[in-house]
Amino acid sequence: MQQNQNNNQEQELDINHLMQIRREKLKELQDQGKDPYEVTKFNRTNTAGEIKKNYEQFDQKDVTVCGRIIAKRIMGKASFCTIQDCDERIQSYVSINDLGEESYKEFKTWDIGDIIGITGFVFKTRTEEISVHAKEVVLLSKSLRPLPEKFHGLKDPDLRYRQRYTDLIVNPEVKESFVLRSKIISNIRKILDEKGYLEVETPILNTISGGATAKPFITHHNALNIDMYLRIALELNLKRLIVGGFDKVYELGRVFRNEGMDIRHNPEFTMLELYAAYQDYHDMMDITEELFSRTAKEILGTTKITYQGQEIDLTPGWKRISMIDAIKEVTNIDFNLINEDEEAVNLAKEKGLEIPDKTKETRGDVISLFFDEYVEKTLIQPTFVYDYPIEISPLAKKSIKDKRMTQRFEIFIGGREYGNAFSELNDPIDQYERFKKQVEAREAGDEEAGMMDDDYIQALEIGLPPTGGLGIGIDRFVMLLTDASSIRDALLFPTMKPLAN
Numbered sequence: 350m351q352q353n354q355n356n357n358q359e360q361e362l363d364i365n366h367l368m369q370i371r372r373e374k375l376k377e378l379q380d381q382g383k384d385p386y387e388v389t390k391f392n393r394t395n396t397a398g399e400i401k402k403n404y405e406q407f408d409q410k411d412v413t414v415c416g417r418i419i420a421k422r423i424m425g426k427a428s429f430c431t432i433q434d435c436d437e438r439i440q441s442y443v444s445i446n447d448l449g450e451e452s453y454k455e456f457k458t459w460d461i462g463d464i465i466g467i468t469g470f471v472f473k474t475r476t477e478e479i480s481v482h483a484k485e486v487v488l489l490s491k492s493l494r495p496l497p498e499k500f501h502g503l504k505d506p507d508l509r510y511r512q513r514y515t516d517l518i519v520n521p522e523v524k525e526s527f528v529l530r531s532k533i534i535s536n537i538r539k540i541l542d543e544k545g546y547l548e549v550e551t552p553i554l555n556t557i558s559g560g561a562t563a564k565p566f567i568t569h570h571n572a573l574n575i576d577m578y579l580r581i582a583l584e585l586n587l588k589r590l591i592v593g594g595f596d597k598v599y600e601l602g603r604v605f606r607n608e609g610m611d612i613r614h615n616p617e618f619t620m621l622e623l624y625a626a627y628q629d630y631h632d633m634m635d636i637t638e639e640l641f642s643r644t645a646k647e648i649l650g651t652t653k654i655t656y657q658g659q660e661i662d663l664t665p666g667w668k669r670i671s672m673i674d675a676i677k678e679v680t681n682i683d684f685n686l687i688n689e690d691e692e693a694v695n696l697a698k699e700k701g702l703e704i705p706d707k708t709k710e711t712r713g714d715v716i717s718l719f720f721d722e723y724v725e726k727t728l729i730q731p732t733f734v735y736d737y738p739i740e741i742s743p744l745a746k747k748s749i750k751d752k753r754m755t756q757r758f759e760i761f762i763g764g765r766e767y768g769n770a771f772s773e774l775n776d777p778i779d780q781y782e783r784f785k786k787q788v789e790a791r792e793a794g795d796e797e798a799g800m801m802d803d804d805y806i807q808a809l810e811i812g813l814p815p816t817g818g819l820g821i822g823i824d825r826f827v828m829l830l831t832d833a834s835s836i837r838d839a840l841l842f843p844t845m846k847p848l849a850n
Contacts, residue, residue, distance in 0.1 A: 397437035407471040415466040462492030551586035560584035563606040579605035583622040599623035612835040619823040628817035633770040638665040667731040713738025728761035745771035768821035777809035
């Protein structure tokens, strides 16, 4: 421990020393009237990626490129440097004969991390490396802080997440993951737009918390002098739009839940929610398969992927099984034969499963507990688990076969949940009674329970057509397609605990 502290102190001293040297270089440039921060524009003709992908078109042609110096090799009167731009790295040959003595001398003082522009012609070196033979170089921005890998690299995840800007510079594969994220989201939009869904935006700030079971973030609106809640779901406002006459709507937006953080949870995350009038949860299964499989195929070129060492096949035709049958398949316990709350609770106790909230000692809550404990982790290949207990599904229609269950499913892949869908409850009387139970649970101390939404009840009284609704966690979807082990690797700026002063 003491040795690590000493090493860190030495590294900090080295960094401070180098930063001082760089500031002195900047001061010298400014005294000479060559302040790089006064540059406002640079006319780049091509990126490194364009040149490398189309070398035959650029061979011996003049180009102007720009980027950050990430490598430099000084060899007397000639040097090589490598710059990194938005999509690639490219080498440049720089010599005193091309630049002149003064410009070349200045170039040699530039540091790793500086941002420069290069004008010259494209060629290949003896080792067949595509390069730019520099005729002119210009300093566009001075880097006053050394890139961190010079000392301890960016292997420490905490440092990578806190300093994503340096992570993206030093680890190009990280940048590629976020390029894929953007393509995934664009592809989802394309599929939904093709199917006639209208993208909409709904409020982030609301006067009540609703649409899911989660503890909200609370803020205060000064002008109105009221507390407001950051949304925990997109659901209720989107269904108001279905009432208003839109048949198909979707939103891709941030939601906020005041919950713990782990490899699957961040307090703010991106959700896709979509709603279609005159459809049910079976239709939502079909569109889910299409969204996952088409996006994988169109972005990655295949529906067969590897996630954290597990082979996953996203090809449509996913397994569909009821929650009760899934429990029976794994445990041989059949909740169709257990009809009383007391019998279900006693069974849970026999298995050593504890229900922390006494208000939730019902058959439905026990079914959910058994599923979470025994089944979820076994669902490796894409699986729809449907027909959830009414106790944990306050916004879903009751099952026609069993009124204690609802027309709801969740998506499981690799032992994790990726989405949630309902045949939406459109009976205002039933919805009011379920909201009342949520209010009672909240008053009993359940901070995640929902609130009474009188306006939503009024909307249902106007009339909500039979509707299918689906929600997918976009960050988890990105994790799946980029083989990321943690949600923080799917978020450019994950929530981090502040560093102690």
